[in-house]
Amino acid sequence: MISDERIKQLEDKARQLRLSVVEMIGVGPVGHLGGSCSCADIVTALYYYRMNFDPKDPRKPDRDRFLLSKGHAALVQYAALADLGFFPKEELRRVKVLGGMLQGHPDMNTPGIEANTGSLGQGLSIANGMALGLRLDGLTSKVFVVLGDGELAEGQVWEAAMASANFKLDNLLAFVDQNALQATGPIVERFDLNPIAPKWAAFGWHVIEIDGHNMREIVAAIDEADTVKGRPTVIIAKTVKGKGVSFAENNPAFHNGAMTAEQYEQARRELGAVEEGC
Amino acid sequence: MKKESLRLAYGQALVELGREDERIVVLEADLGKSTMSILFQEEYPDRYFEMGIAEANMAGTAAGLSLVGKIPFIHSFAVFASGRAYDQIRQSIALVGLNVKICGSSAGLSDFGDGATHQSIEDMALMRANPNMTVLVPVDAVETRKMVKAMVDWDGPVYIRINRNDLPVITDPDSDFEIGKLQVVRDGSDVAVFANGVMVSMALEAAEELAKDGISVKVINASTVKPLTDEEVLAHVEGCRGVVTAEEHSIIGGLGSAVASALRRKRDLPIEFVGVRDSFGTSALSYEELLNHYGLTADAIKDAVKVVLEG
Numbered sequence: 071m072i073s074d075e076r077i078k079q080l081e082d083k084a085r086q087l088r089l090s091v092v093e094m095i096g097v098g099p100v101g102h103l104g105g106s107c108s109c110a111d112i113v114t115a116l117y118y119y120r121m122n123f124d125p126k127d128p129r130k131p132d133r134d135r136f137l138l139s140k141g142h143a144a145l146v147q148y149a150a151l152a153d154l155g156f157f158p159k160e161e162l163r164r165v166k167v168l169g170g171m172l173q174g175h176p177d178m179n180t181p182g183i184e185a186n187t188g189s190l191g192q193g194l195s196i197a198n199g200m201a202l203g204l205r206l207d208g209l210t211s212k213v214f215v216v217l218g219d220g221e222l223a224e225g226q227v228w229e230a231a232m233a234s235a236n237f238k239l240d241n242l243l244a245f246v247d248q249n250a251l252q253a254t255g256p257i258v259e260r261f262d263l264n265p266i267a268p269k270w271a272a273f274g275w276h277v278i279e280i281d282g283h284n285m286r287e288i289v290a291a292i293d294e295a296d297t298v299k300g301r302p303t304v305i306i307a308k309t310v311k312g313k314g315v316s317f318a319e320n321n322p323a324f325h326n327g328a329m330t331a332e333q334y335e336q337a338r339r340e341l342g343a344v345e346e347g348c
Numbered sequence: 349m350k351k352e353s354l355r356l357a358y359g360q361a362l363v364e365l366g367r368e369d370e371r372i373v374v375l376e377a378d379l380g381k382s383t384m385s386i387l388f389q390e391e392y393p394d395r396y397f398e399m400g401i402a403e404a405n406m407a408g409t410a411a412g413l414s415l416v417g418k419i420p421f422i423h424s425f426a427v428f429a430s431g432r433a434y435d436q437i438r439q440s441i442a443l444v445g446l447n448v449k450i451c452g453s454s455a456g457l458s459d460f461g462d463g464a465t466h467q468s469i470e471d472m473a474l475m476r477a478n479p480n481m482t483v484l485v486p487v488d489a490v491e492t493r494k495m496v497k498a499m500v501d502w503d504g505p506v507y508i509r510i511n512r513n514d515l516p517v518i519t520d521p522d523s524d525f526e527i528g529k530l531q532v533v534r535d536g537s538d539v540a541v542f543a544n545g546v547m548v549s550m551a552l553e554a555a556e557e558l559a560k561d562g563i564s565v566k567v568i569n570a571s572t573v574k575p576l577t578d579e580e581v582l583a584h585v586e587g588c589r590g591v592v593t594a595e596e597h598s599i600i601g602g603l604g605s606a607v608a609s610a611l612r613r614k615r616d617l618p619i620e621f622v623g624v625r626d627s628f629g630t631s632a633l634s635y636e637e638l639l640n641h642y643g644l645t646a647d648a649i650k651d652a653v654k655v656v657l658e659g
Contacts, residue, residue: 131417178444185415189439196407196440199412199420202397206373207416226436229405236400 072119072214072289080285083153084114089316089341090149094165097334101165104311104324106146108249108282112307116214117150125155128181134211135184135200140177140218140247140327141191145181148172156182161273191216191224193217194244198233201242212296217246220252222263234302235274243295244304245276247282249311251326282307295340314341349516349549351523355453357489359384361496363391365520369500370382370395375422377403381643382512383423383453399619403428407436409446414446419500425459426452426509430471435533439467441505442478449499450475450507455501456486456545457629458512460638467629468509473601475507476574482506482527483573485544485603488517491571494525502527504610509545511596516549518569528575536566539653540588542607544570547644549578560581560656565653573603581610590656593621596639599623 084328088110095101098321105219121134136146143167152159157171157180171180175188185196199216202210203292213238246266250257271277276298280287288307295303311325315337318327329337366372366388373395380386380398389396389468399406403424410420422429430437430451441448452471474482484499484506488491499506501584518533525531532653533548534555543551550567555565568584568595570576586593591611593604604621611617624642633637640646 185411186439186443190433191437192408192440194414195408195436196412199409199414200416201372202409203413203416203418206394208420212556226408228402229400229402230408231410233399233402233405235395323468 072286076287077289080114080118083118084111084285085173085314085341087114087146087149088155089338089343091145092315092337092341094148094162094335095329096147097331098328100326100328101145101314101316102142102326104164105140105143105218107310107313107315107318108141109143109247109312110146110330111283111285111288112113112216112245113146113150113208114118115285115292117154119289120263120292122211125182126283129157132186132209132211133302135213137187138176139187140190140221141188141216144174144176147176151180151182165234165323175302185295190218190221191226194227194230197242197244198230198237198239200265201239202237203288205241211241213242215242216247217248219248219263219266220257222266223261224244231270231273231275239302239340240299244302244303245293247309248306249309251311251322251325253322253324253341267306268269270306274301276301276303278303278305280305282306282309283313316340329331349518349533350487352517353490353525354489355382355384355512356485357388357492358451358496361493363387366392366395368394369419369622372415372418372500373397373413373418373420375406375420377424377428378590379424379429379453381535382425385421385423404436407433408440411440411446414448419447421449421451423451423453423465426468426471427466430468430474430507434474438478442480442647445480448505450505451510452507453510455509456511457638458546460632460635463631464628467630468513469598469629470601470626471509472573472597472603473493476601476606477619481503482509482575484508484527484528485571485573487545487548487569487571488512488515488519490517490521490623491519491525495571497586498525498527503621504657511546514642518548518552528572528577528580530572530580532566532568532584533569534565536564537587538564539583539590539656540566541592541594541649542601542603542652543571543588544569544603545596546639547596549647550644550646551594553646554593554653557646558650558653562652563657570603570607572659573606576606576644578610580609585611585614587620588617590653591617591624592649592652592656593619594622596644597623598626600626617654620656622648622652651654
């Protein structure tokens with residue numbers, strides 16, 4: 071069993087990634103703060119607890135793969151990749167800059183990014199293809215994919231979900247980051263696609279439901295998924311959009327909203343920024 | 349001229365190439381008996397994936413397979429392969445230049461009985477518009493075999509548009525096929541006719557008849573629609589007084605558009621398009637009847653040649 075100390079380290083890493091997201095956005099420019107913060111704990115558990123990869127050799131054939139199907143949360147993945155040494159941290163100051171490497175949505179020109187995602191609904195299909203190919207090559211690598219809950223309205227997700235079960239892809243683990251908000255408001259009010267868990271179960275998936283901000287639950291669910299054979303697993307993680315930044319929590323305005331200077335400082339304080347000397 | 353099945357040639361070529369190259373995997377959306385991808389399943393069941401009638405997911409899955417080093421070939425009727433899966437082809441495949449091969453079978457009006465929903469008059473336009481995409485249209489079974497080999501050797505996404513019906517064998521098994529190179533199938537000096545697919549044999553027929561009137565027509569098999577450089581097109585119109593394009597496709601966005609775009613600075617060179625005039629398809633009891641209905645005939649090419657000469 072994972073130690074309390076290790077859990078604390080992972081929680082602190084998630085906090086750092088959120089802080090990094092806030093600092094990437096800064097004051098004024100828009101950026102997907104809400105959706106990046108809601109999946110920060112999941113992303114942390116995958117990169118810092120579960121996945122096998124080598125930042126010095128990002129295309130190593132037997133690595134595990136991570137796909138952010140909800141590509142608008144790219145900032146949190148960039149934070150992790152830079153922290154892990156896939157590319158210099160200085161790049162984080164040039165997100166979306168013309169000619170810069172870090173695009174508005176994940177792009178394969180960035181080391182550590184495995185596919186261009188962001189046109190919602192496409193990540194699980196790509197993950198299926200990777201899982202099929204890896205199995206064909208006899209590799210034990212696993213494919214991890216994070217979907218948003220708003221994204222589940224895309225029909226392609228369910229085409230893909232049928233296919234994962236049909237092909238018995240137990241080398242694939244999907245997360246649904248269920249932050250319950252889409253760009254224009256609460257999912258239950260805008261376009262109610264609940265209940266989510268029975269849908270996946272009916273499509274032939276092993277379903278685990280957790281609190282997506284409880285690191286111990288996330289880690290336990292990832293471990294459980296590794297024991298499931300003959301079918302794919304989905305972890306439905308209840309999360310809070312904007313988690314960790316009080317004014318952004320559960321606030322659809324921060325799906326892609328800009329922060330004022332005051333809000334920016336408040337967000338940094340709440341995420342435990344340590345002021346550097348001048 | 350002897351007629352042969354292009355789709356059979358396609359399926360056989362895939363089997364042949366699959367023997368040498370284990371990276372080749374085949375995905376099908378329940379039309380394997382039409383596209384002839386089913387032949388691959390018989391030989392290599394482990395590398396054949398029946399994806400169900402779900403073209404979008406098939407295209408996305410192919411993207412994933414290519415990202416782990418496979419060379420996926422995906423299959424459906426052209427109208428579904430290019431249209432139903434358009435966004436997946438754009439976002440997941442073309443945007444990254446992934447090594448996915450897309451087979452649009454029963455293309456153009458060649459699925460004559462099934463009508464407008466199953467006939468593709470815009471697939472070349474859709475695929476051409478994607479950066480990184482290569483678009484090929486085989487003229488016969490012989491060229492199809494060479495083309496499938498070239499597709500495997502080509503690193504990047506390729507769309508191949510295949511006719512459902514048997515077509516006359518025009519090309520020589522010993523000649524080379526190279527992506528991006530146009531092939532003169534009949535030499536001539538007055539008018540250059542750029543045609544592809546089923547329209548090439550009609551262009552040859554038109555040229556034969558026009559020769560009797562003293563008009564010399566060059567027929568070019570434009571089996572690559574993209575990449576098509578200005579130089580490649582310009583080289584074939586040298587000395588000609590007019591240009592005609594002929595395609596089993598809408599005149600919007602296909603071969604005619606590609607050729608006209610390459611000739612944009614040739615102000616003194618009139619050009620006419622033979623193709624479907626901004627209209628969807630319809631059912632017919634025979635292919636020939638349908639081609640006649642849309643003016644995709646040797647006569648239409650003859651008329652177009654005369655128009656550009658009068659130009």
